[in-house]
Amino acid sequence: MAAGVEECRMDERYAARIAERREEILGRMDAALTASGRAREDATLVAVSKTVRVDEVVTAIDAGYRVFGENRPQELNRKLEGLSLRPDVPPVRFDMIGNLQTNKINAVLGRVELVHSIGSLHLARALAARAERWLEAGELVAPQSILIEVNVSGEETKGGFAPSELRAAFGELQSLCGVRIEGLMTMAPRGDKDRARACFSGLRELRDELSRESGLPLRELSCGMSEDFEVALEEGSTIVRLGRVVFDPSFAVR
Numbered sequence: 001m002a003a004g005v006e007e008c009r010m011d012e013r014y015a016a017r018i019a020e021r022r023e024e025i026l027g028r029m030d031a032a033l034t035a036s037g038r039a040r041e042d043a044t045l046v047a048v049s050k051t052v053r054v055d056e057v058v059t060a061i062d063a064g065y066r067v068f069g070e071n072r073p074q075e076l077n078r079k080l081e082g083l084s085l086r087p088d089v090p091p092v093r094f095d096m097i098g099n100l101q102t103n104k105i106n107a108v109l110g111r112v113e114l115v116h117s118i119g120s121l122h123l124a125r126a127l128a129a130r131a132e133r134w135l136e137a138g139e140l141v142a143p144q145s146i147l148i149e150v151n152v153s154g155e156e157t158k159g160g161f162a163p164s165e166l167r168a169a170f171g172e173l174q175s176l177c178g179v180r181i182e183g184l185m186t187m188a189p190r191g192d193k194d195r196a197r198a199c200f201s202g203l204r205e206l207r208d209e210l211s212r213e214s215g216l217p218l219r220e221l222s223c224g225m226s227e228d229f230e231v232a233l234e235e236g237s238t239i240v241r242l243g244r245v246v247f248d249p250s251f252a253v254r
């Protein structure tokens with residue numbers, strides 16, 4: 001009994017921290033958006049739930065979050081199944097933000113609103129071909145929305161198209177049926193705000209160039225994480241992907 005009550009109090013405290021933290025994050029997002037002449041509706045906050053349990057996702061939904069990101073197909077499906085058992089919880093959106101293997105496409109296609117991490121022509125072709133087949137079979141209601149991941153910083157450990165590679169491949173990417181390219185995504189170097197800023201502005205400039213040349217709007221720029229989301233928003237980000245700052249009460253704000 002006593003342990004149960006104690007657990008309950010901890011849950012309440014956790015829920016209060018998550019809700020408070022959300023207000024702080026939204027305030028900081030507003031300030032950064034205002035600084036770049038934009039409004040709150042111009043950016044989407046994706047709460048990256050890859051390290052938390054389904055009940056913590058439910059706590060976040062209660063706090064007001066409606067968009068979540070996962071980086072592994074198996075974990076994505078664990079969350080989707082867990083939430084499907086909770087009819088009391090309002091519907092939410094999931095995005096795939098992590099590296100996707102071609103043999104895991106079935107576990108993701110049509111289950112997420114947006115795949116952020118299409119980092120090779122090989123993956124794009126495979127996803128598009130599967131989507132086209134599923135569309136014809138009526139198993140998918142709309143082309144899968146995707147972002148193209150770009151390795152703007154050039155770090156060897158990072159995935160994604162090199163900018164020159166993407167310029168060369170864009171014609172083919174644009175012609176793929178079954179997917180709709182909504183924009184670009186990148187990961188900035190960690191721990192250095194100036195390098196992060198250069199990475200985000202580089203992504204925006206590449207988007208502007210590709211958009212001009214292809215005629216596609218490429219509206220979305222998915223960039224900015226817990227340590228650098230304000231810089232990203234100042235540089236034009238439309239989607240920030242926040243994990244620790246959302247779910248880890250001990251993550252130092254600023």
Ligand SMILES: *Cc1c(COP(=O)(O)O)cnc(C)c1O
Nearest residue numbers: 048071097225226241242243244
């Ligand atoms: C984990 C992850 C994030 C969130 O990182 P934080 O630094 O915890 O905010 C964002 N994007 C991707 C692709 C991730 O894998």
